[in-house]
Amino acid sequence: MKLFGGFGSPFTRRVGTTLRLYGLDHEHIPLRGSVPEELEQLQKFNPLGRVPALETDDGRAIVDSAAILDYLDQLVGPEKSLTPPSGDARTEVMNIIGISAGAVEKSISCYYEEGVNAKRPPEMVFRPWVDRMYEQTKEGVEALDGMVKGPWMIGDQLTQADVSMVCFWDFIAMHRPASAPALNCPNLSALSERANAMPEFSETRPG
Ligand SMILES: N[C@@H](CCC(=O)N[C@@H](CS)C(=O)NCC(=O)O)C(=O)O
Incomplete structure (x- = not known):
């Protein structure tokens, strides 16, 4: 998995922290939407050019920290999920x-x-x-x-x-x-x- 965005973004940071708490292997790529070349790279994963964005191991791009956290919760399952399932x-x-x-x-x-x-x-x-x-x-x-x-x-x-x-x-x-x-x-x-x-x-x- 690859997480795009710097931790100056609180939405990116909550994803980065959750990845660590779940012990999930990932690469962190601190792209900034404010730098034109980095924005171009970011837009490949998020058409809005915002952070965070996640590239999954099977090549999907997920946008918005809530959607990313939901994906990670499903990956680790209800026993380990930090969001109570019900x-x-x-x-x-x-x-x-x-x-x-x-x-x-x-x-x-x-x-x-x-x-x-x-x-x-x-x-x-x-x-x-x-x-x-x-x-x-x-x-x-x-x-x-x-x-x-x-x-x-x-x-x-x-x-x-x-x-x-x-x-x-x-x-x-x-x-x-x-x-x-x-x-x-x-x-x-x-x-x-x-x-x-x-x-x-x-x-x-x-x-
Ligand atoms: N609802 C989004 C909010 C993401 C967001 O606001 N990202 C900010 C950084 S904290 C951003 O990329 N802003 C630049 C822009 O919107 O152009 C999420 O939860 O991921």
């Missing part, structure tokens, strides 16, 4: 991933609005919308902070809710400018610290 635990995990993915998507949108990675000239930024997105991220992660059962998101078992949450939280915390409303998430910080002590997380942690 029942309340599955609903809980999917719900946490839904909120945390929404929060990080808002954070990524802000990352493309202002700062060194901005795609828009500063005079074209519509301030009320950017401020609202900072608020949405804050509201999302603070709600998630209150949902941590401990030691992991849904209790004793590490699940995909933790993998996704930690990858998303680390991105949000790393890229939040000092001018944005501060985040009060002691439980998510502790969860991130616990997870990043594991090699599967620390090896994918962006510098």
